[in-house]
Amino acid sequence: MDEGERASLAADGEPSQLAAAVPPQPTAAGDADRAAGVARRAPGASRAAGIKEVAAAASVSLGTVSNVLNRPHLVSPRTRARVEQAMEELGFVRNESARALRAGSSRILAYVMLDPSNPFFTDVATGIEEVAAAADLSVFLCNSGEDAAREARYLDLLLEQRVQGVLITPVDAGGERLRTLPARGTPVVLVDRVAGAGEGCSVSVDDVLGGELAVTHLLERGHERIAFVGGPDALGQVRDRRAGALRALERAGLPPDRLTVLATGALTVAEGRGAAERLVGLPAARRPTAAFCANDLVALGLLQRCVGLGVAVPGDCAIVGYDDIDFAAAAAVPLTSVRQPRHLLGRTAAELLLDEASNPAHTHQAVQFTPELVARASTVG
Amino acid sequence: MDEGERASLAADGEPSQLAAAVPPQPTAAGDADRAAGVARRAPGASRAAGIKEVAAAASVSLGTVSNVLNRPHLVSPRTRARVEQAMEELGFVRNESARALRAGSSRILAYVMLDPSNPFFTDVATGIEEVAAAADLSVFLCNSGEDAAREARYLDLLLEQRVQGVLITPVDAGGERLRTLPARGTPVVLVDRVAGAGEGCSVSVDDVLGGELAVTHLLERGHERIAFVGGPDALGQVRDRRAGALRALERAGLPPDRLTVLATGALTVAEGRGAAERLVGLPAARRPTAAFCANDLVALGLLQRCVGLGVAVPGDCAIVGYDDIDFAAAAAVPLTSVRQPRHLLGRTAAELLLDEASNPAHTHQAVQFTPELVARASTVG
DNA sequence: CCCCTTCAATGAAAGGTTTCAACTCGGTTG
């Protein structure tokens, strides 16, 4: 294509200025298409071709075409070839809505995730996809964005779609939809959360233990005033990891007020940066000498801003993250973190879901894995 | 719930050992559920209740229930209340397959992405989701994992689902399905790729210019032997950014062999680490003094391993990344990178898609934004 | 008091697929 067909914008730097260009003005682009004109739709058919048109074109019955699609072994090779050719010519595409309507369920799994920009969750998703692909199912990813309303919207949508099953790392583990889905016949497996008794399957990592490991490590290195950075409290991960932190203090015989809680609005890099400023703003006498962050994104933000503000890490403030994402080891100061078997988490969850969906003798399970501390320079100066 | 209901695994450290525990053994977990027994399905209905059962329960006709669902204003308040109560009691869930079958299309958009663990794409996705939500559509994310076959599978699936439209950052921009989808009536918008003449809409950033900016920056800082790190070549992003690098050399009057290409199998942190080892293995005389990486993940991997191998950054090897993801600024050595308006990219793409899907007078456009270099310590020692 | 209008509710058709019992047609078997 030649240059004139693009809506090239002036190279004037700031994205904010680029934003002014939206909605983009029509330009020369598209003329070529208008010329192509008629070719936009499939050649022959005035509307999308269905099984009926294919049957007519191949001079067979409806049922035979369906058999070619679903049980090819029942159809003689000659007929099959004829039908397949007709499909090809007409550009036939099976209508999945009709298939699902008749069959009662689809070939789709969904994973409703808290935050796809957190590599932890995408690694979990990869594990899920592997298992799903092996069972010839496809996975749709849904981003709840740590927002209970969005999460609920997606769950309703998935229920209406009659998906095979739903994997979810919930914002709101107590939400009513988490109970209505299974009641309406859609299996649900909780990921990175523990299901209550009789509530269904779950696959998780012991977050309380993880929090305890992290803070015990800090205590062993001589820190006695520790910050817990994370939020919102609605997230079970946040509550559990903080509980673990408190348990570590208790075991060490220290009072709970040695833990300063810096609440964040979300588990993101940006919130971590904000927390750094609040941390640095504390009077020196009360300022913690170490921080345990509810996840690595927060930890990386905290680390970045601390360094920027001249707070030495780990000298002035040691930092422990959670998840041990790839970036943790690559950070300005390599980050000590609590590692979870994230890939395995996804695989196991998907296996449980498939079992629940297809095995009538399925028994709910709450599988729990064990986290592990990975010490790096952000605590071991 | 009490401890006995979990399949707690021994705290023995290595994830690899944990892996041995899969598939998880049935344990005490699930007994509680078996006791709950009957409550697994909806109370009354032997099977899921449809519009018909609701109509019967409310003593109205089928059509009236449908009206309550779709045009409530046509129904008297009294009747409506009765119907809604019946729905509530029966746990009615609209069957989306049937709705879509009748209506001919669904309320869903899909974004097929190269790699959800690259924050660049999730930021694009966020932009898409904002626009979709405003139009009362939902977005399903599909992960092609830089694999053309998986991409094709997803596209087939989406076509069968009769989704409202597809946004895609393609692995294989020339793939036939990218042409068949629009031909069969499903609008497609290319994201981060430029559509050929008459091929449809696209929203992109000028990758050739981006590559040129990056390498020009390195040349200005006195580097004369430069590595280009990235791959596979199937990705247009990789080809364009490399082409830009070559253009920069040419403009500076240097021969193209000053660019050493280190090909990677994917644009990931791990591949970046591998490239570092190959880079360091080159004989000193031919070893580049700077590297331009096709994206930030690769750059971060390269940076991390370089530091690990004792190669000073930027002293022994300057590094430029691409995308300016959040982690770039937080890296061991803050990363110089080429910034793209990623959020805006997503928003604009979604707007074009919606226009194409609903506006009969739609005209295809190839919108292109301009990238921007952000210089940091990885080049400015 | 009847006709016309308006508002509610109705019932049947349509949408594309899958499933399944029934049928056809060569070829065996007794």
Next chain:
DNA sequence: CAACCGAGTTGAAACCTTTCATTGAAGGGG
């Protein structure tokens, strides 16, 4: 030669919703 067999094919019913032309009832105007 009759009865039977199995492979291949058929046609119709069923899945659940939406749409729309139609009917019924109530209210207002002449």
